[in-house]
Amino acid sequence: MAAAPVWSVDPRTGKQREQVAVEATAEEVDQAVQAARAAAPALADRAVRAAFLRGAAGLLDEAKDHLVEAADAETALGPVRLTGELARTCFQLRAFADIVDEGAFLGVVIDHPDASASVLRRAAARHGIPEGVVGLVHGFDAGVELVGHPLVAGAGFTGSIRGGRALFDAAAARPVPIPFHGELGSLNPVVVTEAAATERGEEIGGGLAGSMTLGVGQFCVKPGLVLAPEGAGGDRLVKSLTEAVSDTEAGVLLDHRMRDDFVAGVRARAGLRDVSAPVTPGAGGEHTVSAGFFTVPAARLAGGGEHDLLLEECFGPVTVVARYRDDAEITAVLSRLPGNLTATVQLSSDEAAGVSPRGAALIAEVTPLAGRVLVDGWPTGVAVAPAQHHGGPYPATTSTSTSVGGTAIERWLRPVAYQSTPEPLLPPELRDANPLGLPRRVDGRLEH
């Protein structure tokens, strides 16, 4: 493997800011893994781990101005979102510390932007943990190498279907396969009922515009396919969507490769038969892209063929509104969808109240397609909460565990039963007196 340089690139100008790394060799991957393993003994103390997590959150908070500035230069996401992302990261670190304190076991493998890596290493050092506990390697081959390393016992991933599937396959092909928790892509369908469109078509169109253009469309939960009725209610929805999207300013995508993919993706979709673009998405200025959307008769999506392209995720500020004539067309399109992170239904007040049976029927129909079902909301915005499930049927994710919220801890656990083990040799978590005061299931009943 050549030691190819890794550059920080300003997506607003396309200019290289600085060389930040070189792609890792197999030997370097091995070193990073060995260094991570060396951190294991220091992590054996649960209190140390919780303190480390809280300490990391504190140092990230302190470094906020520098981190947001550097991240903005590198991603063009803007200070508002980046400040929010940083706050969210700190909140999650503290939430996990609480979970560790509450008693669950934690094995942490986190991918972080380069700029924060040294901060986390400092937090580790502050608590006597070898800094190899957090490592960063660059390069596509390095990723495959990492997932294949004999000391790696599990992997988490967020990215494209192509890259994620390659890593999933590598994890499964190992002599000793390991769990691979990958998040590979999601279309996030929205179904607007006839009655909902009649009742509040304008409002739904405006909400959709806000959700699909949020963060220049760069959210894994961006609504990418909307089933809306033919007729007056649906027309009002499209009109309101048209007005709101037309008013959206051009934005900068994460990097130029994504911009190229977006421009090529929307061009290919625009060329399909019976596809219209009330607002044409595409290249904006030299480094920006413009938001837009397509409309297509839903019947076109029910039969396979070239229109299947519209059922694939297109990262960036674009969505597809498929106009249906009856509920059978909704069913026909939904049956052709791959797995999703989210599925959303927009209902009328009668449907939402259960007065009309259509609401419940539609929820039952979309539930098998997604890990999160929303009613009258928008999927962008993923609450960090115990009940959250950020995952879904393949390719949304490759495992059933969530990557957001407290139960994400389950990704990194392996159960062990201790049988007829004398009290003094048991881990304190399992001793009769429950010295740590943990919630436990004892003889089949919850105890706490």
Next chain:
Amino acid sequence: MAAAPVWSVDPRTGKQREQVAVEATAEEVDQAVQAARAAAPALADRAVRAAFLRGAAGLLDEAKDHLVEAADAETALGPVRLTGELARTCFQLRAFADIVDEGAFLGVVIDHPDASASVLRRAAARHGIPEGVVGLVHGFDAGVELVGHPLVAGAGFTGSIRGGRALFDAAAARPVPIPFHGELGSLNPVVVTEAAATERGEEIGGGLAGSMTLGVGQFCVKPGLVLAPEGAGGDRLVKSLTEAVSDTEAGVLLDHRMRDDFVAGVRARAGLRDVSAPVTPGAGGEHTVSAGFFTVPAARLAGGGEHDLLLEECFGPVTVVARYRDDAEITAVLSRLPGNLTATVQLSSDEAAGVSPRGAALIAEVTPLAGRVLVDGWPTGVAVAPAQHHGGPYPATTSTSTSVGGTAIERWLRPVAYQSTPEPLLPPELRDANPLGLPRRVDGRLEH
């Protein structure tokens, strides 16, 4: 695929009893899967599922005499074990019914011996569930076909590493990969400390003989490798083991293929350098096998090479006693073991009481190797209990969930989050009033 016949064979005589099936074609596999799917709507009612499980247990109980007789003719396991296995099966069915009642979601896929399949189908019919809910297909190719079927969403498996890995690979290679919960093989190491051998070498030798010959050595948790000290204590262990195993009567293995594999397996092990057989295992009568065991210096197992064969499972009544000179040799051998269902330590009274630190150190050393750790017991006998974990690092199992005990239910669950969904449209499990009285985590706290 040819429609090869599937015979019921009496392992005591090697004679074909009757043709019970033909190997399934791809079309038949598809039919079985479609039939299973047709059962889904009837299973939507949780009470129906619990009643089905209890009904199945009841009918299995009623058919006990016939089932035990048929199973004995086919497996030679004997009425005592088979009656126990049937009772265990009924107990598990009822325990799962309790879990379903308690509120967890259940998706059941169980492999049962042919003789009981019609009973389960009758139990299904009694509760209005299409009988396709339970199906049976035969053939190696049929298994691969089944795991690859687009409608199959998860798989459970118990069997050989070769067969299990082929199915795991097929599950992972699908366009939409599915979870594959496989149990592929386990050596189940036992470590006897120097002090334990000194204190009760005879008792340990006798206990080991009972565990390794139980059921003619046909348990996935049979202790297949025992680390015992050189010296007087270890000698007493081997002497007592020799006497007890010599007194064991020849037995019949499940079928002639297993008998052939056992005879070839013990012959290959006997031919290794520095391997002795105080009691020689091998072919007994025309259809039976004799129990036996090997001894070998532990140092031979630490270096790789041909002696690695002794670190592979050999199904049947045989074990390997590796004599160590010091604790470093224990560590060297343990470091070369693949994953296991169980790991057992035999301690002295001081070590078990925590007076000597060796007990805790040894438990910490074997814990990464297994899903169940035992002290002063034997791994045969797998309690069906909430705290049970029947699983372990690969190849013991291919997933982290258990196949025995209440939490086995987690194999068949997929989480879904419902966001801002109006009360009348929520599943009853999630409504504010908790009409089903389920234990729930609400706003981060357990509620019940």
